[in-house]
Amino acid sequence: MDTRSIVTEIIFKALRQLNDELAQGKKIEISTDTKLFGPEASLDSLSLVSVVVDVETGVSDSFSKTVSLTDDIAMSQQVLPFSSVQALVDYIIQLLDKE
């Protein structure tokens, strides 16, 4: 698998783990278009943190690199890295390419 596919699967896995903890009727749709945070988003901040923690751990395990998804750099981007799954994939690849 290429980097994009691996990162996408890490995020999907984090969302599946979140869905395991959500009640029926509250589970979120999992796709690259899923809006994570912001207007019309699927997650509240409690759930977003759950996803962030799992994704940071997954990236560290898969790429042996530490990424921080909620630091000042993340928050100084032109668009919110959590706008959607696709935006988060793009941001993580950008972080991995920087190393």
Add this chain to the structure above:
Amino acid sequence: MSLNAEKMTLSGEFVDLRPLCISDADLTFKWRQSPRSLLLNRGANSAWQQGEWIAARPANEFNFIIQLKDGKPIGMVSLTDIDMINLRGEPGRFLIGDEDATKGIPAAAEAMLLLYQLAFDHLGLHRVYGAVAEDNRRMIKWQLYMGMTKEGRFQDHYFINGRFQCAVLFGLIEPEFHKVAAPRLKAMIAAGHMKIAAPT
């Protein structure tokens, strides 16, 4: 304690924390019946009991309703067991009762930042601590994200969902709050202001 727990309202950008009052009994009892609340300590058995419980809160506890800026109540949170000798307290009773109303809004993050600022910056506490049921994985991740240190566990401490569960014990001291927790929570709050990506 120099602060008046019964009258204090803490204001943020997205949410306010206002004192819990008896008229919140029906709503908070309803929240406590949700599936998510099964992972918390057992609460009142009726709205009337909930009202009795609210009325019995001691003056040295801070019990808040989390409400959006338009006044809509969405959850609750407390700071209890405040010990001004050893300068410690226990944040808890944290429950987002209306999860749909908080989607896309950093409500939980800001509520917790306001509560920690009360504990560390206003009351001058040195340490906060708490316990989370082992099955409450989302809350455990939340505590770790905020810089809490896992300090141990009490074996089979709770009987929840028909079985015994361990309590995972967490603690956070004041320097770690300012170094780790506050910047992370502020980043989450900043995310609530950011431009979102255009649909692909």
